[in-house]
Amino acid sequence: MSKPDVLAVAKLHPFYQKALESIYTVHDRTHVTDPAAFAALAPRIVGVAGTGEASVPRSLLSQLPQAKVVSVFGVGYDGVDVPAAIEHGIPVTHTPDVLTDDVADLAMGLVLSVGRTIPQADKFVRAGQWPNGPIALARKVSGARMGIVGMGRIGKAIAKRASGFGMSIAYTARTEKPDSGYRFFASAAALAAQVDFLVVITPGGAGTHHLINAEVLQALGPRGFLINVARGSVVDEQALIQALQNGTIAGAGLDVFANEPQVPEALWSMGNVVLTPHMASATTETRQAMADLAFANMQAGISGQPLRTPVPECMAMLSK
Ligand code: NAP
Ligand code: 8YV
Secondary structure: OOOEEEEOOOOOOHHHHHHHHHOOOOEEHHHOOOHHHHHHHHHEEEEEEOOOOOOOOEEEEEOOOOOOEEEEOOOOOEEEHHHHHHHHOOOEEEOOOOHHHHHHHHHHHHHHHHOOOHHHHHHHHOOOHHHHOOOOOOOOOOOEEEEEEEEOHHHHHHHHHHOOOEEEOOOOOOOOHHHOOOOOOHHHHHHHHHHHHHHOOOOOOHOOOOOEHHHHHHHOOOOOEEEOOOOHHEOHHHHHHHHHHHOOEEEEEOOOOEOOOOOOOHHHHEEEOOEOOOOOOHHHHHHHHHHHHHHHHHHHHHOOOOOOOOOOHHHHHOOO
């Protein structure tokens, strides 16, 4: 008997790909690479596999009458048209919690990297510059003021780590968290004006598009650093480049970009910027846990079992 058909809408991590291939036939981006073949295949697709960055638009969902689940390998699902999925009766799942520690760790890694100029210092030593004089002084991290944009699962984990460095914690989110003990600001600009390190960790999508704009960067000021581990869309990248070039802010640590995997060339040569390739959850342990959870969701969706981690917007359709 042939295996059920699943569509991969992005290049999948090998852990997830391998698990899926054990019981499904995985069609790798056929809707993009061979639309004619996809027209014949689409009615047989029972599940859609994606990543946090993948696009699952209404136009695709409407071609999948047998699809039972969209299983995203990632906590963010801003590329999925969730209202359209609900209209088509297709629940969406993601992989919350299992990656929280890693993303918070990388956020702190970027804070330390930009503050203490670790990558620049490494280059300094390798370039044989040490004998020619001391490296420029860095910025003290312990005891500095941390501002977090997005106080959800990962935001809280970043706050916990920053507290260990004796940093004061303030945040903004859609709603205040009175029990957190951290100081709340109603806007990103008001928060930025009061902190040294502004760490962005919200979802992407329309609700947060360019939440970090020229005004917020101005408020962060010439001794302030921006860290973005959320989505490239949350930061106005052109405004950021200008702010870095003009000294409006001190520096930035960026894991995500507006048009990945393209990174604006203007950033490449900046000495006050640390760049990583969207790797905040990219450890062997966490990628395995994400693959296990994404696969479990796919299996549950296709076999009609309760989903492990549906996205919040799909809870209502699942309780009917
Ligand atoms: P979460 O628990 O849902 O937390 C999201 C937080 O963002 C919440 O505090 C929420 O506010 C806040 N938020 C949402 N819209 C906002 C807005 N317009 N203005 C201000 N705050 C807003 O999600 P999570 O698990 O922490 O993950 C957060 C995001 O991190 C993901 O969606 C993904 O985009 C990103 N991420 C990136 C990587 C990477 O590799 N770089 C890895 C994992 C995740 P409320 O609490 O008031 O609802
Ligand atoms: C992954 C992410 O890099 O979870 C998310 O939202 O952005 C990251 O964990 C991504 O989903 C895998 O491509």
